[in-house]
Amino acid sequence: MKILLRQIEAPLEYSEDELLAAAAHRLECDRQLIISCEIVRRSLDSRPRRSQPVFVFTLELEMNSAFKLQQTNNKDVEILTEETATPQPQPFKSLPDGFNRPVVVGAGPAGLMAALHLAEMGCRPILIERGCRAEERRAVVDAFWRDGAFNSENNTLFGEGGAGLFSDGKLTARSKDRPRIKQFFETLVKCGAPQEILIDSEPHLGSDVLLKIVPNIRQMIEKYGGETRYNTTLTHIFTENGNIKGIEAGGHKITTENLILATGHSARDVYHLLAESEATLQAKPFAVGIRLEIPQKQINLAQYGKFATHERLGAASFKLTRRPEKDLRACYSFCMCPGGLVIACASEEGALTTNGMSYSARKSVWGNAAFIVPIEPADFAGCPGAEKHPELAGLNFQIAMEKAAFKAGGSDFNVPALRLKDFLADKISASLPNDRSCPRSVPASFNSILPDFVIATLRGALPRMLRELNTVEPSSIIAYAAETRSSSPVRVVRKDNGESPSLGGLFPAGEGAGYAGGIVSSAVDGLKAAELMIEKMRIS
Numbered sequence: 001m002k003i004l005l006r007q008i009e010a011p012l013e014y015s016e017d018e019l020l021a022a023a024a025h026r027l028e029c030d031r032q033l034i035i036s037c038e039i040v041r042r043s044l045d046s047r048p049r050r051s052q053p054v055f056v057f058t059l060e061l062e063m064n065s066a067f068k069l070q071q072t073n074n075k076d077v078e079i080l081t082e083e084t085a086t087p088q089p090q091p092f093k094s095l096p097d098g099f100n101r102p103v104v105v106g107a108g109p110a111g112l113m114a115a116l117h118l119a120e121m122g123c124r125p126i127l128i129e130r131g132c133r134a135e136e137r138r139a140v141v142d143a144f145w146r147d148g149a150f151n152s153e154n155n156t157l158f159g160e161g162g163a164g165l166f167s168d169g170k171l172t173a174r175s176k177d178r179p180r181i182k183q184f185f186e187t188l189v190k191c192g193a194p195q196e197i198l199i200d201s202e203p204h205l206g207s208d209v210l211l212k213i214v215p216n217i218r219q220m221i222e223k224y225g226g227e228t229r230y231n232t233t234l235t236h237i238f239t240e241n242g243n244i245k246g247i248e249a250g251g252h253k254i255t256t257e258n259l260i261l262a263t264g265h266s267a268r269d270v271y272h273l274l275a276e277s278e279a280t281l282q283a284k285p286f287a288v289g290i291r292l293e294i295p296q297k298q299i300n301l302a303q304y305g306k307f308a309t310h311e312r313l314g315a316a317s318f319k320l321t322r323r324p325e326k327d328l329r330a331c332y333s334f335c336m337c338p339g340g341l342v343i344a345c346a347s348e349e350g351a352l353t354t355n356g357m358s359y360s361a362r363k364s365v366w367g368n369a370a371f372i373v374p375i376e377p378a379d380f381a382g383c384p385g386a387e388k389h390p391e392l393a394g395l396n397f398q399i400a401m402e403k404a405a406f407k408a409g410g411s412d413f414n415v416p417a418l419r420l421k422d423f424l425a426d427k428i429s430a431s432l433p434n435d436r437s438c439p440r441s442v443p444a445s446f447n448s449i450l451p452d453f454v455i456a457t458l459r460g461a462l463p464r465m466l467r468e469l470n471t472v473e474p475s476s477i478i479a480y481a482a483e484t485r486s487s488s489p490v491r492v493v494r495k496d497n498g499e500s501p502s503l504g505g506l507f508p509a510g511e512g513a514g515y516a517g518g519i520v521s522s523a524v525d526g527l528k529a530a531e532l533m534i535e536k537m538r539i540s
């Protein structure tokens with residue numbers, strides 16, 4: 001008999017023996033009746049009401065036939081029934097008549113997973129990426145952070161691995177699509193990620209590990225018959241009678257009837273290509289704000305109390321939210337990077353945005369998180385420059401903030417920064433802490449960068465939100481501006497079958513399509529787009 005046992009608690013320095021003892025105690029049985037024990041999930045509970053932090057486990061146990069379940073109505077105990085394996089679709093031996101090789105554009109999480117699935121299913125996809133291979137990206141990005149040397153095709157946002165390569169590599173997702181999340185995580189593990197990501201409730205990779213995983217995903221795509229083309233930018237989409245007929249990329253035409261577009265939400269040129277084609281686009285809400293950098297020791301103390309220095313507790317994170325009140329909008333923390341770095345990001349000349357990343361060890365003395373304020377389409381409707389394509393007005397709204405940030409930082413990709421107390425008092429800081437994680441940052445007012453209602457909301461909400469982290473000292477916090485790319489301001493509309501309603505064969509996927517956000521949900525979305533494309537080819 002197999003049993004799923006939830007809510008088993010064990011101390012931070014638990015041993016396998018202690019875990020088995022706790023399981024047997026909960027099941028009111030002899031330990032010898034447990035034949036095997038597998039950890040399915042592990043989360044940390046460090047809430048202040050506890051005398052000390054503990055790990056909370058979900059275990060899968062194989063029990064001896066002599067075992068009798070005592071508590072039949074306990075919701076933490078579930079008898080597992082033998083799963084009948086769902087028949088897996090067979091890979092194509094060759095593509096069905098009338099179809100050329102499918103094309104996937106963009107080698108971020110969505111495009112990589114889409115291309116891998118298509119390759120495994122015998123579709124021999126062609127994966128197009130405007131930037132270079134992950135291994136070559138590091139030097140290009142380092143030159144940008146060190147000297148402000150900007151490259152429009154290879155940067156923090158463009159290149160193999162996508163926006164997720166120089167990231168915190170948090171693998172948390174709101175998506176409830178468990179089977180596809182599992183498939184993605186198992187792919188990551190096959191390609192070099194630690195096994196723990198399969199069980200941890202807040203899995204994390206770090207940029208150094210991602211840099212090793214991404215080339216292995218590429219090799220798998222190629223092994224299964226996919227082709228990868230780097231430094232190759234999509235510049236045109238050919239259509240005929242409302243259907244995809246091919247693309248132009250890197251100066252060459254590729255004929256295809258099936259296109260997965262996974263170009264992320266920084267590829268503004270692609271939104272313009274789509275607006276000129278028959279694709280249906282819609283403006284959508286997003287959020288903007290600033291990124292705060294807080295001493296990690298203070299965050300650990302706020303979250304773990306006297307256990308803050310325990311060696312089995314990693315750098316702590318937090319999530320803070322503030323509801324709207326009177327004239328202020330809501331505000332929430334986003335993309336928290338414990339033990340991380342604040343970074344400058346850019347995908348076009350003369351425009352600058354911020355974000356956060358970390359390495360697997362999360363050892364930086366700072367933690368950082370964006371604090372962002374929701375923006376509705378009504379806020380940017382009529383934004384100058386979007387008269388021809390009003391559905392793209394959110395892009396113009398973002399660009400205006402990013403250009404202002406670039407200018408405020410001195411027009412050389414230095415990030416505008418302030419001590420938080422100065423931002424709150426509307427003053428320009430005389431200096432910034434020398435050990436800040438983003439050394440190419442300069443004191444500058446944020447007033448010309450963000451809309452007044454965003455500045456007012458942040459000034460009103462931040463002191464109250466930060467009070468929840470009671471050991472965090474506001475005077476030691478640095479603020480960086482501006483956080484503009486929390487999610488896509490445009491949705492590339494699609495039907496339930498994954499295709500554009502107005503352009504047959506176009507499968508918009510990932511964050512740029514406006515239906516996903518974050519590494520996991522984008523990867524899962526890419527995988528699903530590939531499945532739907534295969535289904536279409538099978539029934540045609």
Ligand SMILES: Cc1cc2nc3c(=O)[nH]c(=O)nc-3n(C[C@H](O)[C@H](O)[C@H](O)COP(=O)(O)OP(=O)(O)OC[C@H]3O[C@@H](n4cnc5c(N)ncnc54)[C@H](O)[C@@H]3O)c2cc1C
Binds near residue numbers: 520
């Ligand atoms: C600094 C940073 C840190 C982040 N940290 C996290 C995190 O810790 N956890 C998390 O879940 N999310 C994080 N995110 C968000 C996450 O990275 C994105 O949600 C995710 O990468 C989106 O995946 P995607 O494949 O849809 O698009 P992208 O990752 O943006 O990939 C799109 C790809 O398309 C390519 N492309 C664009 N235009 C063209 C064209 N015309 N021709 C050819 N190729 C093109 C780009 O070069 C790029 O490689 C972070 C983002 C940033 C920027």
